[in-house]
Amino acid sequence: MFNDVIINMLELIETRITQIRDKALDLINDASNFMKYVSEVAPSKEPVKFIAADSGFTEITYLGFRIAVINVAMIVNTDGKGRILNRFEALLGVSGDELEKMALDMEAKHALDASRSFQINVVLLDGAIIGRNYVSRFSVPVIAHVKDVKSNRYLQGIVDTEFKNYVSRALQIMEEPLIMHVIMETYRIRNKTSVALMTKPYIVGRVGDRDVYGFYVQYLPATLPIYTEYMGNPSNIQQVISRIVPLSTMPRLGYPAPLYIVDKMARVNTSLKDMIRLIMEKLGGDALNELRGMYLKMGLNEYVKSK
Known part of the structure; x- marks a missing residue:
């Protein structure tokens, strides 16, 4: 009986994988129809003045009592020489998802405080803009890179019907970042380009009275695109991305180096x-x-x- 179950399962998996392959091939063949939603972003030679922020958090137990600790790490770069800043928060009565939410708010709060002391032109955050406090108070553009896409927020913002239908169909067998990867790599092959690419921005939500734009960025060929949120003047989105492109080649390919560094600095070891x-x-x-x-x-x- 056990052998019969294994055999049936293997046959089922083989059938499903074949179906996934066939659907994926159809999607790849159709991807060229949606290259018009992709734009090239040439790297800017202008120096960028920025604050990059990330946080780590943990709960510490001492004598049976629990205290939550948040470590916010920031890089402030105004003259080509980055400064590392750390800010600590100790909290009582906070744990789990609430602690994670509090950490995201503290990133924005301390970055906001730093932006009032240093002359910058962009703030880089790790994790979505939507759902945070303090972010609506920035006077400079805020751009947030989301490594772990937990919801298809970009799809929800798409207003072009044919594009939305294609992404919805593709989501039946693959995740949203992979769908954008297929379209972007198709674009690269057809146009023989290796510059950074981004998808068309759409409004994906609001923070206070300000619109938040969502899109995908692929800083380097063959890397998985990163879902990105932006708050600021929409006409400047491509200009802001072009300034970040030179920062996204190492140490982690296709991801802004300042965010990579603060991620390491913020960990509570x-x-x-x-x-x-x-x-x-x-x-x-x-x-x-x-x-x-x-x-x-x-x-x-x-x-x-x-x-």
């Missing part, structure tokens, strides 16, 4: 956790020990009532 525990012990150890000792003896509710 074991050494940082140990340092925070040590600080908690030195600065708050007596108070936490007292509280822990009291509620272990009489119960936390009774201890609180006694104060």
Whole structure:
């Protein structure tokens, strides 16, 4: 019986894979019809003044108590020499998805504060613009690269019917970034180009009273396009991307180097956790020990009532 199940499963998978292959070939053949939604972006030679921000977060336990820690890392570049800035937040009563949301807000908040102290012309964020606080307050363009696409927000913004129908059909067998990859690589083959490419921007949402534009960018040939959100003057989108192109060749191919660096700098590693525990012990150890000792003896509710 077990062998029959395996055989049936293998036959089913083989059939489905064949169907996927056939549908994928049809989509590839049709991709040339949608090259008009792709634009070339030549690298700009103008120096770019930017702030790039990312964050890492964790929950640390000490004496049975939990504290959430957010580490926001930023690169500020105004003169060709990047400065690394770190900002820490310690929070109580925050965990899980709420902590992740708080970290995204803190990235925007600290980048906003830095933008008021340094003369820049663009802010780079890791993760979507939509859903954050503070981002509507920037006076310069904000561009956010989203590595992990959890929703097909770009599809939802497309207003050109034939393009929307093609993407919807393709989503039955492949993810949105791969669909854009097929179209962009088709464009490259037909036009024999190796410059950066971007898809047509569409309004994908709003933050406050400001529109957010979504599109895909492929900085280098053969790399998977990155879903990108932009807030600012829509007529300047291509100009902003052209300034980021020279920053997106290394160390991670096809991804802006400043965001790659702050991603590494923002991670909360074991050494940082140990340092925070040590600080908690030195600065708050007596108070936490007292509280822990009291509620272990009489119960936390009774201890609180006694104060």
